[in-house]
Amino acid sequence: MPRDHASSEMLTEITVVGDDDTGIITEITAYLSDHAVNVEELDQAVQDGIFRMTMYADTSEMAVSQARLRADLDDLGDDLDVDTRVWFPNRTETQSLAVLVTKESHCLEALLEEARNDDLDAEIGVVIGNHSDLEPLATEHGVPFHDIGDEKGVPNEDELLHHLDNYDIDLLALARYIRILSPKVVFRYRNRIINVHPSLLPSFPGASAYSQAIEKGVRIAGVTAHYVTTDLDQGPILTQRAFNVPHGPTERELEERGQPLEAEALIEAIDLHLNQQVSVHRGRTELRDPDGTTTQLGIPEHIERLNPDGPVDGHDRYAEGYVEKKASADS
Secondary structure, eight states: OOOOOOTTTGGGEEEEEEEEOOOHHHHHHHHHHTTTEEEEEEEEEEEETEEEEEEEEEETTTOOOOHHHHHHHHHHHHHTTTTEEOOOOOOOOOEEEEEEEESOOOOHHHHHHHHHHOOOEEEEEEEEEETTTHHHHHHHTTOOEOBOTTTTBBBOOOHHHHHHHHHTOOOEESSOOOOOOOHHTTTTTTOOEEEESSSSTTTSOSSSSHHHHHHOOEEEEEEEEEEEOTTTTTTTTEEEEEEESSSOOOOOOOOHHHHHHHHHHHHHHHHHTTTEEEEETTTTTESOGGGGGGSSSSSHHHHHTTTTOOOTTTTTTTHHHHHHHHHHHHO
């Protein structure tokens, strides 16, 4: 049944990923039932032969410890040839963030500075690139770096998953990682991968977004931080930023305006996730406590206040006069 958004943060998230086969759901759910784990929601999908099941379960009265549940599901996963992951609610320890990069440094630099200043509610456990260009930047901040790309930058996703496991990663940030992640990565970290894209999605998805904006002659461009799904640049949106496009711009001019906003939007989105301020429902994000969220989701309030607040249909003097005149005639 659908999750109660007011209490969903109290549920344990269990993911199961592997080659599609019969009996996986039956075996996993039977174990959970036998140990008093109540599954509140179950969602499954198969893509490119990869099976993914995500469950949200009440483990408050389970008959085993958290460590035992993880260990038993690992063993059961080995028997079924699938990978299992368990995230318990209200974790008290600092979460671990992996940053995936290619060659652009601005988002990584901003994240590393946030961590250095203790302004990030997570530890950057590792930086992983499909090129080695940004290794010196990670090293300068004392963060391990691993290059998983070949000479053409094609990443080895088995090696990527190995590093994510080794560093016990909770969240992935794609800091201008110019590669498409396959289902075997996305499925394992569903709603735990945040990307920043240089456009106001859903406009201009895919490569060369700033060039697309120039070609269409837009007057306002922007950036979007969103959760990653298997559909390119179509995941639930977290934060956005906008800026004016100058007359006759070059792609470099848009990059200079957009890149600082890319870093800002990505950091804001990561904060939303780490502080459990958003949930995902039917393909879009919802704020758990809209009145309590200080994160900037879009343009700053002082800019929004410059927009006119009228006229609005049904709230102008013509509509009010018509209603009063009609009421008088009816009486």
